[in-house]
Amino acid sequence: MSADHSLLHVEHLRIRRGGVQVLELPHFSIRAEEKVAVIGPNGAGKSSLLLGLACLIPRDGGRIAFEGHEVAAHDEMAYRRRIAMVFQEPLLFDTTVLDNVAEGLRIRGTGRTEARRLALESLELLKVGHLAARSAHKLSGGEAQRVSLARAFAVRPRLILMDEPFSSLDLPTRIALAEDLGNILHKSGTAAIIATHDRIEALRVVDRLVVMDRGVVVQEGTPKEVMAQPANDFVAAFRRTTAPR
Incomplete structure (x- = not known):
């Protein structure tokens, strides 16, 4: 996706936590009003990605541009006021x-x-x-x-980042909230990136799936593309382990 048509565009994003590299992202973009789910098992780097995109943890390298303008260190507060983040625990x-x-x-x-x-x-x-x-x-x-x-x-916000927003909820509550959230995002036109280990939740809301494993993206595409044509054995296995319950 070209940076010229992106709400948020990232290049060569690297993050280290505790001295260990947990994320290496050559490029990532999201358009205005697009809804993207980042899926993968625990430890895949999903939370580090969202925290890095929100400038809540330091980057080891890379560039973030929002609405066509690079987010420099002195611009981070103004940038964070244009976005919002929801954590697994409500806080x-x-x-x-x-x-x-x-x-x-x-x-x-x-x-x-x-x-x-x-x-x-x-x-x-x-x-x-x-x-x-x-x-x-x-x-x-x-x-x-x-x-x-x-x-x-x-x-x-122009963009909302959500880190496992349903995971601590029981199944009926999770389903109802995911449906309501999908409707709100559609009506408001808010772009969203949702990190989750459960593709069933993701499919209720999003236009695009990004599958992560050990800090790297292993496949991305529409939900139909990723589910029908897994890029490798990991994606195929992860797809089966997150089948509808």
Whole structure:
């Protein structure tokens, strides 16, 4: 994919953690409004990729460009304010649900009244508006993850990064949330990169699959292409181990 048509474009991204190289990515791009799933087993490098793309861990090398402009060290804060990230664990503050969702808006300089309005809209979008006044520490796992997603969508990001957003949830909750998330991403036009070890979750949401193993990309393509024509034995085996339950 040409960098000229990309929302985010990466070249020669390398990341080391604990002195060990955990990611080597010659190139990666995502278009505006595109939804991409990064799949692979534990240790494949999925989380390191998302953290690197979000500039939350240092790069050992490589270049990141967003909306056609290189993200230099002094630009990282401005870049992070154009994107949002959702982690496996919701990481909510010990305050009300509404305050949690409004916090990202306040950090970005949004006035209190407008932040409240946008936060409430986002909570309704995720079907948890009725929880606005509840303590965030009194939510179920599914409710907490919906609030975490509402906080991310409230800032109107151009790109949202999600690291295993469903993995700690029970199956019915996971299925319902994946379906709702797919609808929200489609309607909002938000680009998304979702890291998951479960291709079934990924297929509900995305346009493109990227399969990783030990820090490198081993195959990418549409879900149909990757599932029907695995590039090697690893992809074929991983496909079978993540069959529908």
